[in-house]
Amino acid sequence: MxxxxxxxxxxxxxxxxxxxxAAFAETKIVIKPKVDAFALFLDDSPSMGQEYMATGNSKVVEGLNALKRLNSVVPELGYKSALYTMPEFTTYSPAATYSRNNIARGLSAVPTDTGFFMSTPIGNSFEDLDAKLSNWPGKFAVIFVSDGLSNTGNKPGIVVSKMAKKYGDRFCLHVISVADTARGKALLKNLASRTSCGVYVEADQLKDKAVLDKFAQDVFYTQEEELIVEVVEEVxxxxxxxxxxxxxxxxxxxxxxxxxxxxxxxxxxxxxxxxxxxxxxxxxxxxxxxxxxxxxxxxxxxxxxxxxxxxxxxxxxxxxxxxxxxxxxxxxxxxxxxxxxxxxxxxxxxxxxxxxxx
CATH class of the missing domain: 3.30.1330.60 (OmpA-like domain)
Known part of the structure; x- marks a missing residue:
């Protein structure tokens, strides 16, 4: 031979x-969506035109900035998204597959000069939102940005509770607060608590990257470590x-x-x-x-x-x-x-x- x-x-x-x-194993981090859809819901009422916490910016500008920061870290995982404002219910980004660029364009289009009408019917505005969400399938989240000053219409807590009962664990309400009064903060914390998965955060806190990333993960996705095992049996x-x-x-x-x-x-x-x-x-x-x-x-x-x-x-x-x-x-x-x-x-x-x- x-x-x-x-x-x-x-x-x-x-x-x-x-x-x-022969077996090969490795681990990797897999990002999975927590929700099938989400809506950004911004309060654009008269009180939102007031200066926020000596920042030099109005509450609506600080709220928009918080949403822009959030949009920059949301992974594009195929969920549906939309952008609405209140109290005159307006669509700035219609419901569609989430695109960071589309939401960014919608946020840039929201006016920062609030109107002169005096009423802020948060409860009624959530009823308008509910009409939009009623046909959304699967699990969805609402990220509400407001100063919590509601002075007319149905009580917001009652309306949100009805939505929570209607949708069950399919619905999570999260709050980004630009409130500068104890009454406003109390109302917003109460709204976030009406759904078992609700998260409350101050807009100013989202300037901290660690807080921003945690809020995004709490709302939108999970990170899971998966063991990938490949077994090849070849004699x-x-x-x-x-x-x-x-x-x-x-x-x-x-x-x-x-x-x-x-x-x-x-x-x-x-x-x-x-x-x-x-x-x-x-x-x-x-x-x-x-x-x-x-x-x-x-x-x-x-x-x-x-x-x-x-x-x-x-x-x-x-x-x-x-x-x-x-x-x-x-x-x-x-x-x-x-x-x-x-x-x-x-x-x-x-x-x-x-x-x-x-």
Whole structure:
């Protein structure tokens, strides 16, 4: 038996014994939406034109600024969104799939010169909002920005309680307060408490990035750490008859994660074994071939396959195999061995193979 054939048989035997089942695990943070939709609801009544807490800005300007800060950190997770103002119920961003740019345009269009009418019917305005929300499916949140000064119409607490009873745990009312009176703050805290999931925050507090991020997460999304486990069960059959020299040596546990090309700890046992066999057979040259699945642009996959091949080739060279014995080549997505229409097939196609060069 030739030295090349013996080398191939040795690797095949090693893979059969050691790699019948290979598992890869990693964790990643996954962001998931808490709600299916949300409405920004801004009080634009006369009292909102008053200066807020010696800031030099009116309450409505401070409220808009708070919503702009919030909009900058809300992840685009496919929920529906809208922007409304009161007491003259006005739509500045109609209900549609959430887009940060669309909401930003709506916020920029809201006038900051409040009207001269004297009434502020918060309760009646929530009834107007309820008419809009009545056809919204799933879970939804309302982010209400106000100074809490209501002086006419139905009592806001009663109206919000009716909405909470109507929608149950589908509905959360959150409040960004620009209140500067004890009465206004008390009313707004009361409104937020009418839904079990309601969050109350002062507009000024949202200037703190940590508070802003926490409020956004409390309202819009969860962060969950998920364990991603990939199990590949591939038994390489030892062929008793001589293996042709041109047969390919496939390292079954040299499979890469999605868009990954760096060597992982799980690959080291196989690489160390391959390096030992190559050192024992110094007359053999090898071709390291990198491959990808079909996800993503063709040109990008070509580059990714080359990075995978170079990563393995570089490791071998750093671990005692002369560089002139190694050729690295990327094949992109052009040579799939498994079905790219399945998740398991795509995993197995993200691979590196080693050929013995004649």
């Amino acid at each position: 030739s030295l090349k054939k013996a080398f191939i048989l040795a690797i095949a035997a090693f893979l059969t014994m050691a790699l019948a089942s 390489v059959e030892v062929v008793p008859a001589p293996v042709p020299v041109e047969d390919k040596i496939v390292f079954r546990n040299l499979n890469f994660g999605f868009d990954k090309y760096k060597i992982t700890d799980e690959m080291l046992p196989s690489l160390e074994e391959a390096a030992a066999l190559l050192q024992a057979n110094p007359n053999l040259d090898i071709l390291v071939g990198g491959h990808t699945d079909s996800t993503g642009p063709t040109a990008y996959n070509q580059g990714l396959s080359e990075r995978r091949a170079n990563s393995v080739a570089t490791w071998l060279e750093k671990n005692g195999i002369e560089g002139e014995r190694i050729t690295a080549k990327g094949y992109g997505e052009t040579n799939p061995k498994y079905d790219n229409n399945t998740r398991e097939g795509r995993k197995l196609n993200r691979r590196v193979e080693i050929d013995i060069e004649n």
